[in-house]
Amino acid sequence: MTSTAPTRPTVAPSEPPALLLDGISKTYRSKAGSVEALRGVTYHFPRGSFTAVMGASGSGKSTLLQCAAGLDKPTNGTVTLGGVALNGLGEVALTKLRRQQMGFVFQAYNLLPSLTVYDNVALPVRLTGRRPRRDEVLGVLDRVGLEGKAKRRPAELSGGQQQRVAIARALITKPAVFFADEPTGALDSGTSRQILGLLREATDRGGQTVVMVTHDPVAAAHAQRVLFLSDGLVAGALDHGDPAQIAAAMSRLER
Ligand code: ADP
Ligand code: MG
Numbered sequence: 001m002t003s004t005a006p007t008r009p010t011v012a013p014s015e016p017p018a019l020l021l022d023g024i025s026k027t028y029r030s031k032a033g034s035v036e037a038l039r040g041v042t043y044h045f046p047r048g049s050f051t052a053v054m055g056a057s058g059s060g061k062s063t064l065l066q067c068a069a070g071l072d073k074p075t076n077g078t079v080t081l082g083g084v085a086l087n088g089l090g091e092v093a094l095t096k097l098r099r100q101q102m103g104f105v106f107q108a109y110n111l112l113p114s115l116t117v118y119d120n121v122a123l124p125v126r127l128t129g130r131r132p133r134r135d136e137v138l139g140v141l142d143r144v145g146l147e148g149k150a151k152r153r154p155a156e157l158s159g160g161q162q163q164r165v166a167i168a169r170a171l172i173t174k175p176a177v178f179f180a181d182e183p184t185g186a187l188d189s190g191t192s193r194q195i196l197g198l199l200r201e202a203t204d205r206g207g208q209t210v211v212m213v214t215h216d217p218v219a220a221a222h223a224q225r226v227l228f229l230s231d232g233l234v235a236g237a238l239d240h241g242d243p244a245q246i247a248a249a250m251s252r253l254e255r
Pocket of ligand 2: 061063
């Protein structure tokens, strides 16, 4: 594992990072006491990069994702997405930015059960106040291998197919950054590979940026870089690791 400067990946100097975390800390306070979930995370995600975030349970992975996506506010520090500082935005502007610039894929697919596949995928476009074109929706369904499934409802599909719908729904607005929290957590290995291939393709062909939390070294090996979190801090990074190297780095971290 390299512990050297994971904050400075190789990017063309003229290219601003897609996502910038600067000194992010997050303290959860409750009557029972306070928990420092993040303790000063600084990291730049280059445009077009695919980064897996790994770490033991409780190390702050989900909190990092929530703060980076503006779904939660850091206690300190700034998140900048596409040059826009999230902490300067009000709720309305933040929601608009999220709808236009971010895509989300979660372990639980979060599809609307009463809507068809077509309408689930069309929804993010409708939420931006535009009527989606039919070829646009069908095109993105094609791209994730769901041609012919537009009229189905989520419950009529397998888990892998439902996650493809979720990816199509995230792809349709052409977001700058995809956030994925355990996107393959509920899928078998073959289906997982296909889903991870779709995320990888978004970075390779679309210049989109993917930040994916996972505990699975096989899933993480689809990313270009694995970022390791330990106790709310970046503990290191590994580039182009295979599953065995990633697993070894994880167990060194947990020792
Ligand atoms: P991970 O995703 O790596 O398992 P989390 O980001 O979910 O870690 O949690 C990091 C730490 O913050 C843990 O100690 C967890 O218990 C705590 N935590 C997370 N969310 C909350 C919350 N809403 N309120 C209080 N503590 C929280
Ligand atoms: Mg988590």
